[in-house]
Ligand code: ADP
């Protein structure tokens with residue numbers, strides 16, 4: 533059986549990726565050189581088997597997702613990801629699992645130039661804690677608290693695909709190909725919206741990533757900003773699969789609002805910045821949809837083709853709820 537240190541050497545110590553890493557894996561702590569004039573954005577997230585991913589999830593998806601959900605938080609701050617640390621708890625030193633995990637992790641890490649600079653490896657129930665650090669030019673980070681009345685509300689990508697995949701995986705929603713594969717890809721291999729976040733610097737007034745469902749995360753943004761919003765339900769971006777399921781009455785039309793794991797960005801821009809937003813978006817590959825506007829009256833108001841709609845319960849996962 534390989535020792536802890538053999539595992540670290542075999543799987544996690546990789547050729548250097550960035551010149552700003554002065555000291556990577558192997559010492560008591562890593563040393564990095566942040567660029568002058570920048571602020572550091574730090575975020576940490578834990579993924580536990582059975583809580584954050586179904587026990588049947590493959591290791592490649594786990595490796596990807598563990599990093600992706602953390603990078604998504606940096607994207608929502610407008611930060612450029614740079615470094616990551618990984619605390620891994622494994623029931624046994626399963627090398628096939630580690631091989632798969634590293635395939636998922638390092639493919640995503642390389643595409644965003646994120647260097648793994650340290651971590652911790654322990655024996656225990658399967659759990660992964662990832663800390664990411666990114667940089668953002670001084671004063672340009674996107675906070676949740678800057679939305680102002682009149683601002684337009686935008687969302688990237690499409691909503692509800694991951695929630696549909698979870699329904700399909702649980703057997704509650706027989707889906708069939710190719711819709712099931714597409715939704716499952718969104719659940720297992722979310723694409724962190726890093727480019728989108730960087731494009732919003734100096735333009736967005738507030739931003740958050742949608743991890744607990746649009747209703748919950750828009751609620752956080754509104755609360756932090758001390759404002760309310762009006763959202764047009766017909767403008768919510770849905771994939772062909774999710775739109776078809778809604779049309780055929782096979783899923784609750786509220787699912788794309790409530791389901792978690794979208795990892796899209798939700799953000800606000802002043803009305804007069806919309807033209808610049810569209811201009812900047814020409815080089816972004818993800819879809820961009822305007823879904824509503826910020827209002828001074830607190831609370832959320834939903835409309836469909838101009839007709840007021842009841843606001844469904846938020847949904848989203850709350851760890852300490854019974
Ligand atoms: P220490 O006892 O000083 O905490 P460890 O024995 O935990 O050090 O780890 C040895 C080195 O390997 C450290 O540099 C640590 O950051 C790194 N390391 C341990 N586990 C991982 C991991 N899962 N991923 C990346 N680096 C790791």
Ligand code: MG
Nearest residue numbers: 560651652653
């Ligand atoms: Mg340690």
